[in-house]
Amino acid sequence: MERLIVPRPNHLRRNLIILTVVFLVVGSGWFAGFDFVQIFRNFIKGGRLLRRMFLPPAWSYAPKVVTPLIETLRMALVGTFWGALTALPVAVFAANNFIRNPYVNKPLRFILNIFRTIPAMVLASLFVAVFGTGPFSGVLALSVFTFGLISKLTYESIEAIDYGQVEALMSLGATKVNVLRYAILPQILPQFMSYTMYGFEVNVRAAAVLGYVGAGGIGQTFEHNLAWREFDKVGVIIVISFFVVLVIDLVSSRIRRSLV
Amino acid sequence: MIQFQNVSKVYPNGTKALNDVNLEIKEGEFVAIIGLSGAGKSTMLRLINQLIDATSGSVLVDGVDVTKAKGKKLREVRRQIGMIFQGFNIVKRASVLTNVLSGRVGYHPSWKTVLGIFPEEDKQIAYRALQRVDILEKVHSRASDLSGGQQQRVAIARALAQEPKLMLADEPVASLDPITTVQVMDYLKKINREDGITTVANLHHVDLALKYATRVVGVREGRLVYDMPIKGIDKPRFFKDLEKVYGRPIEHDDVLEEV
Numbered sequence: 001m002e003r004l005i006v007p008r009p010n011h012l013r014r015n016l017i018i019l020t021v022v023f024l025v026v027g028s029g030w031f032a033g034f035d036f037v038q039i040f041r042n043f044i045k046g047g048r049l050l051r052r053m054f055l056p057p058a059w060s061y062a063p064k065v066v067t068p069l070i071e072t073l074r075m076a077l078v079g080t081f082w083g084a085l086t087a088l089p090v091a092v093f094a095a096n097n098f099i100r101n102p103y104v105n106k107p108l109r110f111i112l113n114i115f116r117t118i119p120a121m122v123l124a125s126l127f128v129a130v131f132g133t134g135p136f137s138g139v140l141a142l143s144v145f146t147f148g149l150i151s152k153l154t155y156e157s158i159e160a161i162d163y164g165q166v167e168a169l170m171s172l173g174a175t176k177v178n179v180l181r182y183a184i185l186p187q188i189l190p191q192f193m194s195y196t197m198y199g200f201e202v203n204v205r206a207a208a209v210l211g212y213v214g215a216g217g218i219g220q221t222f223e224h225n226l227a228w229r230e231f232d233k234v235g236v237i238i239v240i241s242f243f244v245v246l247v248i249d250l251v252s253s254r255i256r257r258s259l260v
Numbered sequence: 261m262i263q264f265q266n267v268s269k270v271y272p273n274g275t276k277a278l279n280d281v282n283l284e285i286k287e288g289e290f291v292a293i294i295g296l297s298g299a300g301k302s303t304m305l306r307l308i309n310q311l312i313d314a315t316s317g318s319v320l321v322d323g324v325d326v327t328k329a330k331g332k333k334l335r336e337v338r339r340q341i342g343m344i345f346q347g348f349n350i351v352k353r354a355s356v357l358t359n360v361l362s363g364r365v366g367y368h369p370s371w372k373t374v375l376g377i378f379p380e381e382d383k384q385i386a387y388r389a390l391q392r393v394d395i396l397e398k399v400h401s402r403a404s405d406l407s408g409g410q411q412q413r414v415a416i417a418r419a420l421a422q423e424p425k426l427m428l429a430d431e432p433v434a435s436l437d438p439i440t441t442v443q444v445m446d447y448l449k450k451i452n453r454e455d456g457i458t459t460v461a462n463l464h465h466v467d468l469a470l471k472y473a474t475r476v477v478g479v480r481e482g483r484l485v486y487d488m489p490i491k492g493i494d495k496p497r498f499f500k501d502l503e504k505v506y507g508r509p510i511e512h513d514d515v516l517e518e519v
Binding site for chain 2: 162164165167168169170171172173174175177178181182183186187189190
């Protein structure tokens with residue numbers, strides 16, 4: 001049988017991409033002073049530190065961890081609540097299939113994008129500067145952070161709904177609010193709940209470190225013990241926080257899966 | 261009841277959907293609009309309740325020029341017009357009752373309906389509407405748990421709850437199997453006859469048009485090319501006539517049953 005001759009595939013584009021990525025990774029590592037030798041040299045020092053933290057942790061300190069830990073969870077809960085509550089109405093106005101006016105939703109999205117790019121830590125240090133140290137600043141930071149996260153996810157969900165249901169409600173003489181209530185909310189509510197739970201998971205993790213800038217919660221206790229070089233107490237904080245975050249993540253993601 | 265006066269529609273992408281259409285539909289008629297997909301059938305229906313607006317010309321419903329109606333006035337026109345869709349478009353995550361009650365929102369202040377407050381009479385209206393389409397026993401089911409035919413009956417019940425004067429049906433049976441198709445069409449016909457609700461339906465199958473409609477309107481490339489009361493018309497002649505609408509003989513795919 002005759003051999004078929006086909007042109008060789010053109011891999012130029014692919015190869016260029018690979019080359020660029022390798023160049024960027026290696027280049028950034030070099031620029032940031034990444035050094036394998038350093039890692040190995042500090043290994044022994046790190047091992048000694050870990051031993052002081054975890055072999056064994058100061059279990060007797062555990063009861064003292066409970067109060068700040070609960071404060072952390074409270075901060076996450078309240079922050080998620082306010083963030084989600086404000087995100088829902090704003091998301092409705094940012095969705096371009098509900099508000100057809102680009103002069104409303106384009107600027108709104110721009111603002112939401114700005115909110116989302118600010119890390120919770122930066123927000124927290126900002127609020128600490130204004131409102132002083134303590135959990136109140138942390139809650140504010142988490143609220144704003146959650147608001148940015150959930151509003152974005154929610155307006156994208158609204159834009160992806162089955163528009164036929166909206167059309168049907170319009171066709172029977174419904175006002176905008178009724179369209180929202182009967183055609184849009186039922187479609188996005190499960191997703192919105194899921195985003196809120198996800199926000200809570202993220203917030204528990206964020207709240208745990210916010211204390212570092214003085215915004216309350218377990219981070220503050222952590223920082224305090226680290227400063228006094230009480231590594232065995234730091235170990236307890238890490239172990240307990242780890243398990244609490246793990247359990248919350250597991251439970252929450254289980255619930256989220258059943259929602260959508 | 262409905263008048264199209266020199267109606268044209270050009271979509272923003274430049275598609276000429278309707279070209280100078282004139283048509284008058286009288287009270288109590290059952291009009292089937294037929295034509296190839298893209299001929300302008302859906303556009304005609306959506307102009308009647310202003311889900312889309314006309315580029316030129318006017319559409320009158322009960323003497324009111326809907327192309328000029330806005331806000332409250334438009335909503336008052338719309339609540340007298342029931343509409344059912346190919347994709348049913350009921351709220352899947354809500355109960356059957358909520359869906360049917362939503363047909364009543366045009367009659368009450370928004371703040372009440374948003375809170376889900378409906379007077380007892382409205383619930384009675386909803387139950388009766390469900391009874392008309394023999395699905396009252398599903399009143400508390402979640403809409404997504406129903407079959408396609410049942411969902412379309414809920415959609416009809418929602419339209420009935422509006423106590424409409426006019427019923428629009430946009431390919432109401434295109435997503436249904438032949439048996440449920442006949443059921444749904446029978447309900448539409450019954451409502452048209454017993455309540456005197458004027459009905460305009462886009463139909464894909466020409467034999468359904470012949471069986472259920474009192475008048476058939478054919479559109480081709482945005483123009484009306486056929487308009488005939490079809491009482492007593494015989495099938496071979498009807499199908500021959502429709503070649504004008506389709507630009508080709510009627511094929512196997514154009515009918516539900518055998519030719």
